Amino acid sequence: MKRKAKSQPNGQNGKSILKKRAKTVLSPEEIQKSFREGLFSKDTLQAYSSEYAASEPYKHAVISSLIDDSLLRSVRNEIRENVHFTPKETDIYKIHQSGDLANLDGLEDAALEQLPSLLRLRDALYSEPFRKYVAGITGSGDLSGRKTDMAINVYTPGCHLLCHDDVIGSRRVSYILYLTDPDTPWQPEWGGALRLFPTNTFEDETGGKTRTPSPDCSKVIPPAWNQLAFFAVQPGESFHDVEEVYHANTKEELEKNGGRIRMAISGWYHIPQMGEDGYIKGAEEKWGANSSLMQLQGNPDRYDFPQQQQVIVEVPSEPNGENGFEEADLDFLLKYMAPTYLTPDTLEQVCERFLELSSVTLDGLLSDKFSEKVRSYIEEQEASKLPGDSTEIEKTTAWRVAKPPHKHCFLYQQPSAENPSNDTAEMNPIQELLEVFLPSRQFRRWLELAADCHIEKYDFLARRFRKGSDYALATSHDWEPRLEISLGLTPTTGWSAEEDEAEGEDEIDEHENSENEGKLNTPKYDEKKKQKHAREMTEAKNSLENREEEQDDVGGHEVYMAGDDDSQNDDAAIYKTSSDPDDDNVLFTIPANWNKMSIVLRDSGVLKFVKYVSRNALGDRWDITGVFVVGDLGDGEDDGVEGGEDNSLENIVSLEDSEEEGFNGFPDSEDSESD
Template sequence: MKRKAESQSDRSNGKSILKKRAKTVLSEEEVQKCFRKDLFDKDVLKKHTKSYAKSEPYKHSVIDTLINDKLLRAVRDEIRDNVHFTPKETDIYKIHQSGDLANLDGLDDGALEKLPSLLKLRDAMYSSSFRKYVAKITGSGELSGRKTDMAINIYTPGCHLLCHDDVIGSRRVSYILYLTDPDLPWKEEWGGALRLFPTKTFEDEKGEKTITPSPDFTKSIPPAWNQLSFFAVQPGESFHDVEEVYHAESKEQLERDGGRIRMAISGWFHIPQIGEEGYVKGAEEKWGKNSSLMQLQGNPAAYDFPKALPVEVESPEKDSQDSEESVFEEGDLDFLLKYMSPTYLTPDTLEQVAAQVMETSSVTVPDLLSKKFSAKVREYFEGQEKLALPSNSEEIEKGSWKVAKPPHKHRFLYQQPKKATSGKSKKGFDRELTPIEEILQVFLPSPQFRKWLELATQCEITKHDVIARRFRKGMDYSLATSHEGEARLELCLGLTPSPGWGDDEESDDEENVEEEDEDEEEDIPAERSSSSKSKQNGNSKDKTQPPELKPVQEVGEKKEEEADVGGHEVFMAGDDDEADEDAAIYKASSEAEDDNVLFTMPATWNKLSIVLRDGGVLKFVKYVSRNAKGDRWDISGVFDINEAEEEDSQETAVTLEDSEEEVFQGFPDSSDSDSECGNY
């Protein structure tokens, strides 16, 4: 739970006692002293203005030395000694962040006395002189000095910020001022760079143009002490991210690198407010409206990939007998046994799976694939990971993989079925299929698997859409999205061969299964808690409280951190309360009891998850850190169900707002015995 400083609230009645102190105004002479001596010279201003105008992929500028070095060192010391940072994580970022520096004036006298240099820096950055300086370079027009919007962000190894365009509300100019160690220059190989993405303009048959960002960045700006990077916020164009700060090879190396602490003050200049020079009534509302229109200009969805490719299934004719008497025919079993562990074809096991789905709307099935077929799949995936991929997306797409885009929504590699196979034997294709194609085009779309899934979920399936995904370490992710409409079954078959993804207990169990005597009698699977864990995410920066005072060394000096390499798939409850926030940033409460993460599953090997997902539930795959031992591989599928079946399951569809229980329940690891499955 977030600790509040004693100066921020009255413990007796809960009322805020933030002081209503007028913001200080520095004299022009004081402002000039805060910056480097020649910054405001006409020749220097002219140089930066020309550089900005010629910059690519969109207009931006970098000022190598901005602030008086003595002042900035004092600011860094004050931050390290006094400012408290809160770790925050959502689908789009992982950072340590202070409170809003706009609220420094709310601190009591004793607390504010500890941050005099930081206060001076803030007031100098939002002074009339510097705002006009930035406006001249960017051509942004007048900027507000009253609406200050800045915070201190610290990126330690594993921290990152994914692709976005900064378009929220009245923002006009974005900036980052780096406070990295002044005596230990930041190295480019440590990561943490500001990276800019180019955009492409598409024109349809009607002449309507759409601008969308490319999946590859073309400009990288590494951090440096006292460096300012800034650009005008351009809706639909100013896409950027912050590269992950990479882990060191060892603790000793990390110590030699000073902890790789990327500290920076970042923020925005806004449109002038009422009473300020340059204020125009209605301009802020118009800016916000135009920004939204720019982001949605043309038909951006037409250039989102991958596209859904749902395949309608033929419903078998119902005979006069009870539907529960439906059985697997001998041919069905022969087909399924090529791919699936026999345990999951027994009547008792299927009944338990179905009961679990009916109770919690979800289930995990470990060791779904048979030992023989899974060994073949593992060998294939391990071989694929050893092959070097081109770094450029266009080069990648010359092969069998495509790149998910645009990057402010998702980025990963994918394959889709070339055609609906309806259970066709792999011999029916013009070449030998790879294991991933065999799962994608033969096994999962087959009527035999569909029959198994209907028995396992008690749902009638009407459509299916499957896709193979590869999330490359240090590159890939999918941001939070929801789906419209009725509840549907969503499957994910984890095929990640590398360990260390937070599911080691199950991995160990799988290894033990491999060593078991195949002739040993199997136990019938029973319900147990899976490794699914709620992950507490943080809110975006606090707009109402000043920074909390507590030394920051704890951020950089934390030696042992739980291994978290990302790659987990997360389901979250929808949150419509923050309509004015960036839709790409899905937020969760910092209070454990208000945590809106429904459940999360790490990357796994040979484990199937089945979820009855209701409309409005968000889902994403967390960015995969470069520190992961491999890529995340899976087959993801959407299976639409009959509306009548959905109505029967309405109360248990995965909304989960009323349940505090973890919904994923698994079954003990299964081994392939030679016992007869029998008909079901």
């Protein structure tokens, strides 16, 4: 999901202030003075090299007090006073970021005069002595001084970056230089740590080897003022993330913590470019090809969990009785479903809405009695603390852990391999939904009537997204259009501002209506919440109090979006927003919810993800999803479905994100202006 930021003029009247300028070169004396005293001594270099060689889970190094303290304090002040940050958000990150610092040379003299220390820091980090210093520790080979690749990233409470390996293009070394508050030491319990993931190697029958990251990190590096963390970029190995910066309990605590603003300069050192020492013709192309090859070695999808468990419908369901169901079928469905959804009029409305938009959301699908049974069970489960380690979770509970983490991380259960019995005495309500109700002939027949289709195969999955931990990154499928359902079972509130407002309005009706009539909806993005968020971003520009209020999005929403043609070239650590205000590929978003079922016809190539669930959420996100391979879709007059693209998910009207102001809310800088 791409959050668009309001474009900011680079100069007066919006005119560009970029111009060509020869790149500055620091003298050897200036380079030495830019770093801490003694950094370049042989003993110090040898010590860091030894630490790097012995580090786990893959080779990395941490250098404390890298930069001359007075210089770095000056850099931080310049950033606070003069640099504008843009909020950026996708399935894998939420962050505020500056522009590319490689462009500093293009600024007008008046603008550049506001950032002399930042320019000096950039040139010192990419100077020949320091590049050789980093190359000597990592054994990476020569590094480019011409191709600078760095930006300033600000993580406020709720911001995060999920698991990825940084492999793209000509990158050789990744680094992070922390600019957290030097006078308020960062505490590990605030989050924001760089976390490194070990990998597992699997060998198949042919001797091919596949490496995948473990679901649990094994190295945690908390932020610290003037600390540099770096590692060589290694395809299929250098997996890492940035832990969420956690919200404070109160505004007073947040203020005492300096706002919990995790500011850092992040970037990469690249393979030498043409004309530089160490340049080898074709090396960059070979490096990229080898990186891609190493990532595809073996059969990586084989080690993804959960794996599909499609069940073939051997005996097609046939209409029975006056309304397609016999009395015994209705008795079975009434145990689980609200009566309204079994009446011919409502079922016809559901079908008409689905055929019109290829999607529909059914509010209050489960019966009152069974939904309360589910709610009690889930609340009881959330009251019991889960083990933190994935191995322990799988040993001590019925939950399995989705893996690998650069694709997804959540808890799941699948139907048992044996044919489920209708004896539900020993089942909990989640198992009963997963193994009895949803796979039943009766529910499949109801869904066929609701979507005017014929089900050939099905697969179900119960999911629990733990707050402060879980997500599912964007994936697509390459098969024919398929029917997908999602039954929201999240009992807690606070997932959507619009939902919370509606909840107060519906509460009386819910208690007065013992039959739970249910409501018919179409999924839509939360426009009120976006407008509220945009207003708060403007008001919070220099306000500590309001900045905490802007971080009200706890994630957990499921997003359908059109795929990008160039998505295969994207990387998690590249933060981009579109410059075209009309370019929004989000089709719709469904917040975590209670007792709602979404039915969607999903085309090939349409992406879907579940946004990372913040620790600030009031509970975990629960649902049961189903995928149905269907026939008899798009037959025009025969079944009422408008065939081809006209009835596809991609033709739902795209919903525009609101424009957001950039972040500039550092404490004690109310009079500062962004550049």
